[in-house]
Amino acid sequence: MKKKGLLIILSGPSGAGKGTVLNEVRKTYKNLEVSVSVTTRAPRAGEVNDVNYHFKTIEEFKELAHNGAFLESECVYGNYYGTLKDEVFDKIQKGLDVVLEIDVKGAFNVIGKYPDAVSIFVCPTSMEELKGRLAGRGSETAEALELRLRSAMGEIKQATKYGYVVVNDDVKECADDVIAIIKAEKCSTKINKDFINTLTGGSI
Ligand code: 5GP
DSSP: OOOOOOEEEEEOOTTSOHHHHHHHHHHHOOSEEEOOOEEOSOOOTTOOBTTTBEEOOHHHHHHHHHTTOEEEEEEETTEEEEEEGGGTHHHHHTTOEEEEEOOHHHHHHHHHHOTTOEEEEEEOSOHHHHHHHHHHHOOSOHHHHHHHHHHHHHHHTTGGGSSEEEEOSSHHHHHHHHHHHHHHHHTSHHHHHHHHHHHHTSOO
């Protein structure tokens, strides 16, 4: 019997290393698709359209929103970001696990619509380390950097509302924690009810 895939939400403050952890997870855990979000933010050096994000103008973003294309959308750090329904539901039906790398507001929005979503919050080891990583990235203006730092504390305060918290001290260890969470969730009773029903002839 083909089981539905998981919808996994990965959040954490900017600079916590969500993307790096996710890349590490994908090296060993192959059944994972990363949903490519739409954004109105300008691409950073090295970012590729339709790989890192679907980069759109504000007008194009509004058109997509108007047409009901988004599972959720938010304004984060002054730019619009949105998760496309098309990036998610077909893949889950096919049995793939789909991960959304989205902000806290977007995460709660998705959890409200899809309570079975597995939510994971990636924390830095300390605020000093986070500040160092953000400054080291060198991609933001001083103003944008300040905005991301101010937001980080507020986001971390929401971490306990997630199903899981992982700390990105060592990328490999953090990725192993994420894989362990995914594997445990795939064995959870809520995911396996349909399977048990096929074994028992539908009596639960
Ligand atoms: P960045 O500009 O650093 O790539 O992302 C900024 C923030 O936007 C991060 O917290 C990231 O997780 C979040 N984000 C990226 N895509 C989406 C999305 O589709 N929806 C929401 N709500 N947040 C997103």
